[in-house]
Amino acid sequence: MLTGRLIHLRPHYDVVVVGSGPAGLAAALGSRAAGAERILVVDREREAGGILNQCIHTGFGLHYFKEELTGPEYAQRFLQDISAREIDVFTDAFIADIKAEAESHKRLVLMSGMYGVRIITAKAIVLAMGARERTRGAIRIPGARPAGVLTAGLAQKFVNMFGLLPGKRVVILGSGDIGLIMARRLTMEGAEVQGVYEILPHPNGLNRNLVQCLQDFDIPLHLSTTVVNIHGTERVNKVTIAPVDTQLKPQMEKSWEVPCDTLLLSVGLIPENELTRKLGARLDPVTGGPVVDSTMQTTVPGVFACGNVVHIHDLVDFVSQEADLAGRCAGEYVVGKTRPADNVKLLPGQNVAYCVPHTLSTDREHTVYLRVKEPLEKSSIRFGEAYEKKVRYVSPPETVTVTLRPRFLEKFHGEALRVDVVPRE
């Protein structure tokens, strides 16, 4: 674990990385590898590692390290390298404002209990703020406003970081991965998890979590159902559950009540792009994150982004991979190296919610991440007429990763490449 109490804060850096979660750590290392000298990683938490620190379950690193690690172990692999490569890490610190004043001159307002409010500058910035959880307000669950309605991530923090139990009889709304993980965790801590309720007709978490967190613990999963009312004046005492029709409209006449003292929300993540907005970078309304080119650069030169700030990832391994690229490109930007400009735009087509990055260069290899809208068996991912990849099964909770090699696009000469996920003929 690394609690980076900076002894000496410099006024100028080559690269400032905002966030020390998996994205920020890999990006900082990438920048160093590309030759950037003065690198600062800033994090508002007390310890570097981001959300990994409270993810004490296993399942991390299968792709990246080819072994199964816990969250803190996964973070530790990076933190060791960060220390060894003398990258400055400043935790319990906060970037309150940020401005791109000139091509290689970004001004940041850095707040900390150690130095108060300071202004620092950077040549390049990597945005790695991650995501926040969607709250009750954002999904507008009607009903009373008692204590006991909280996000799954906050519950995880209470249990794993403080040894505090947020409730004894728990209902979980949403089958996102954090909700599934917490269903198991709270059960192991002695709480009764009444069930997981998902408004969509399909689960929203990884298949392995459905098996290991719900089935193995006999926790029921109710699809096409949602919480339509919350009861209790001071603390939650029950919730009303209703099935939804195909338009996701609750069928109140079929509703029932479930006594509980806690409602946990695992209803999605929102990329944290307040700083991105302050910089004036263009955002993709679908991902909620910045539009990025194949070097993970946003529309503001010298500002790069990676991880959940760009789009919500389901596996940390892909975050690290993407952040390494963003960090390297930020490092290259600082030392004056450039890669060939992008010449192809990716357009999400049939059954594709989004693709990242948003543009490509036909003379390099790229990893393209895309998310489908509907589950589909025996499907085919088509990049226009140029390239087709067959996949057994796609579903919205699992990112599809495609490696695009220059030779795949040899015969392609357009400017825009449409990406479709279609049933195999």
Next chain:
Amino acid sequence: MIYDVIIIGGGIVGCAIARELMRYHLHVLLVEKNCEAGFGTSKSNSGIIHAGHHASPKTLKGRLEWAGNPLWDALCRDLGFGFKRVGEITVAFTEEEIKTLEHLKWQGDQKGVPGMELWDRERLRKEEPNLNPDLIAALYVPTSGVINPYEACFALLENAHLNGLRLVLNQRVTGLRAVPDGVLEVQTTDKVFYSRFVVNAAGLYSDEIADLAGVRNFTILPRKGEEYMLDKRLTGFVKRIVFPCPTPVSKGILIIPTFDGTLMVGPTALSTPDKTDLSTSTAGCEEIFAAVKRLAPGLSERDVIAEFAGLRAVADTEDFVIGPTQLKGFINVAGIQSPGLTASPAIAKLVAEILQAEDLRLVLRDDFVPTLRKPVRFAKLPTEAQIRLSEDDPRYGHIVCRCEHITEREVLDAIHYGARTLDGIKFRTRAGMGRCQGGFCTWRCMELLQREAGVPMAMVTKRGGDSWIVTQPEAEEELAEALAPEVMPC
């Protein structure tokens, strides 16, 4: 000890009366059933200081609204709560509605509301470009304002306390009767107090208090209002409070640019028999956004970060019920529905007059301190000022609430001046009011309450009572009871 005055209820009305009475040589006690002041109707409303042209001068509430409006500048200057005269506009879609605007303007002119202007389409477009382009006119009234009503409660109470008010929290009044020598006895869940005068400012429960005194001649019929808070990236979307053209029954659904820059839309108005029903509803949300989208097509329910409901303490007379009763010394200040917030400083002055008329000797003190320390709203300061402040105290650099950029020092101040719950911190500092709704600051505030106020993390509540955040080991539950203070420092 026999008090001169006991005030029942620490909402905006009770707090304003308490502060007004502390100007005089009096022994005053305020009894509040909740763990903090202002946690009832006063914290859950539209937060508007009305100009005075909406209400008819024939009613008591209409007169006190008009009298209350100009008193807020001095109060704000002395006490530092969030208040700003942003002005309001009432808009019209049709020629018919313009006639209503003209009537409102006439009514305002009669009452002497200053600075009103009728705007044509072009002017409205220029001043508020995000409103529906189909709007053809507006009545602009500059003296309307927005206020953080909970901050006003805390500040009034804190100032009253500074000047010697005694405050009792967490105690509900359970009995009230006359005892010999012109003294009233007030029984609470914990104790008995004696006083020559009792002011019933119990809001939603004022009819029940009057009942205890045996002089009930009105009934409170709670009327619920739902409000929805929108994401702060919409700050500046409208500059003024936007009213639709009123109908005979309702002022309608408003768009309110709050003091802190958050847009708030609402309220609904629905009678409910249950005085604890603070639930929001799908129907309420739909009603509000249908109305809001008509005024400003750029807003939608997707922008919501939080919602709440409040209950207006409406008396069956539909007007304020203020005055002495058949029980000598027992004064009602009840039925304080909208525009009660606006009227509250004028109500306080009226109550002082009534007490005097009822033979309470009012002698002005020369040691009354009208002001409080100036609160620091760190996030609103320019960077240079922030740097200077944080050089003196680096806790101003330590962020506790990342959405609203609230610092450790501000939370410590809140705890120092009485916050003992998460809502107490939230309504004093804004920590937890932002888009993540406490995901980041909840445990940080709990830690600070533990460190600074000695409330163990597992015993911190959202707003007192059974609103626990995490479960407590049984041994700690007993400790909690042992530690529960009966008199809180203000």
